[in-house]
Amino acid sequence: MRRHSFFAIVLFLSISLLTTAALAATTATSPATPPAAPPSPDDPALVRELAERLLTPMFGPGSPQIVATLYPGKLPPDLQVTLPSSARVVGSVTRTGTGAKFGGPGADVVLDMSGSTTDVLASLHASLVAAGWTAAPVPYGTPRGFQATVSPVSAPFCKAESWMNVSVSGGEEGVRDVRLSVNGGGGPCGVSPAPMQKQFPPGMDKLPALYAPKGVALTAYGAPGGPNRWGSEAVANTTLSARDLEGHFAAQLRSAGWSRTAGGADGPLAWSTWKVDATWTGFLSVLESASGTRELSVRVMSEAPVR
Known part of the structure; x- marks a missing residue:
């Protein structure tokens, strides 16, 4: 009985070795699968x-x-x-x-x-x-x-x-x-x-938008404000004179309903004062700086209590 079991084990191992060798030979003689061609960088589908x-943000699992x-x-x-x-x-x-x-x-x-x-x-x-x-x-x-x-x-x-x-x-x-x-x-x-307007100093709605002349680079620097006042400041990179720039912005203030009350130009400085409405006044100034830029400032002010 033991002798028959021994021969059965030997026969099983022999068949396994022959099968492995046959598979190895088949694999060695089989042609290798050609590698996938690299995608073309000009493929519209790939670019899209x-x-x-x-453009799709990545989030973690479950996000x-x-x-x-x-x-x-x-x-x-x-x-x-x-x-x-x-x-x-x-x-x-x-x-x-x-x-x-x-x-x-x-x-x-x-x-x-x-x-x-x-x-x-x-x-x-x-x-x-x-x-x-x-x-x-x-x-x-x-x-x-x-x-x-x-x-x-x-x-x-x-x-x-x-x-x-x-x-x-x-x-x-x-x-x-x-x-x-x-x-x-x-x-x-x-x-x-209404709540948004209360976050800002009174007078903000009195100030119109002011746009630079064509071809003039203008950088806005802030909007200073406080009790009964609001303003805007900027720097213009241009060779236009202070007088010319003041005249350009003054025309826009007139279009917004402001009335000029006084003004002048003396060398590097041009300025003007304005009546905005019954309680608010305005002030516009342009100053030519030594660096060649123009300092711009416009403000609205009220002497009456504003809530």
Whole structure:
């Protein structure tokens, strides 16, 4: 009995060795699987996949998932708005999913538009209002004081529970880089205008937006304020005289309803005083600095108690 078991074990081991050897020989003689061809960097599908992956934020396990989708040369399907004729749609991206921007769907649009920053904002304002959007409440919706040309100028809009931020910055000569950022919730649209205004010194709503002459780079430096006063300060990089710059901004103050009461220009300084309304007065000054720039300041003041 033991002898039969011994022969059975030997036979099993022999068959196993022969099977292993046969498989090894078959593998050695079989042609190797050719490696996959490297992807072409010019493949549009690969470029789109890469862009969408880069635009999709990464979160940990169990976190909200967001999917980014590109629309080259198109607006997002859900953004129903007729753009001005001067607008060229470079493209857009949408972010959908349970973790999209600010609790709701999000989208970003890139446009090119011709004209000054003021003209571009005005034409977009008209298009968005026609599509059911409204300017966000003050102080978000209305620019105040000197408007920078070096950094983007923005204006938020509201529609139901969504809000959009329109940002315009300088690009090539005569062409502006415009961004529309649509968010599903949050932002300035869910806040009552009255509490927001109380966060700022009185007089803020008396100061109009002031735009630099064409081709002049202007950097806004702040909005100093205090009891019964509000202001705006900036630096302009230009060879225009203080007299010419004061005249340029004075014309915009007149258009805003201010009445000039006095003024003058003496060498590097030009100034003017204004009546804003029954209780508020204004002051505008332009100073030519030794570095070749122009220091700009505009203020509104009230002698009457303001609450």
